[in-house]
Amino acid sequence: MTRKSAQLDEQLHEYLLEHGARPDPLQRELITDTERLWPDSAEMQISPEQAGLLTLLAKAIHARTAVEVGTFTGYSALAIARGLDKSGKLLCCDISTEYTDVARDFWHRAGMTERIELRIGPALSTLRDLEAEPKIDLSFIDADKTSYIAYWNEIVPRTRSGGFVVVDNVLAGGNVLAAEQDENAHAIHEFNRYVLRDHRVELTMLPISDGITLARRR
Secondary structure (H helix, E strand, O other): OOOOOOOOOHHHHHHHHHOOOOOOHHHHHHHHHHHHHOOOOHHHOOOHHHHHHHHHHHHHOOOOEEEEEOOOOOHHHHHHHHHOOOOOEEEEEEOOHHHHHHHHHHHHHOOOHHHEEEEEOOHHHHHHOOOOOOOEEEEEEOOOHHHHHHHHHHHHHHEEEEEEEEEEOOOHHHHHHHHHHOHHHHHHHHHHHHHHOOOOEEEEEEOOOOOEEEEEEO
16 A cells, blocks of 8 residues: 555545556555565655656756655655656765665666765755755755754755755644644644745645645745
8 A cells, every 4th residue: 555645545546546646666666665664664655646746847847956855765766866857866865774775776776876876864964065056956855854944944045946845744644733732743834834934935735645845946
């Protein structure tokens, strides 16, 4: 069972995949392996409809420079890398070698190794080491929720005009309406309020999977 958009039942979700972002055999294997190896953590993996959106978005803006914060087993990175221009590069930030060893294997099998650089360590340190010049075309934030604002404030100034920042889990598993009862939900609620007032971007929130914010740099 793949992660799916919250408002869809299983039958509607399967219809959506059949008529839209259907995972290919390699992606399905990655989904299955992740669920088998880490059944209690597999929900951290993005949904196929998110993967399809990331690939199309990268292609639409002819992305050459991309950044991902939170890689897990590599499904989202694979989706972004496949949408990059041939000379494009994706920088992945994560702290786990256990999860990302699986990611590396699937990237290799997909022929995407040359497009993806993985840096193991605190993402904030990695982001702060990047050039200050706004060169990033596309970013995807999907890591520890309490650091979302910090990640945002490192990425947005480094994003070129017309580039996109995509943020996952902005509905906090449906708990964003009861944010005072959950630390992560509270952090997401504060993040959502923060970015809404950020005049550096124009944005929309979409009810895809656990909610994503799609922001375009002015």
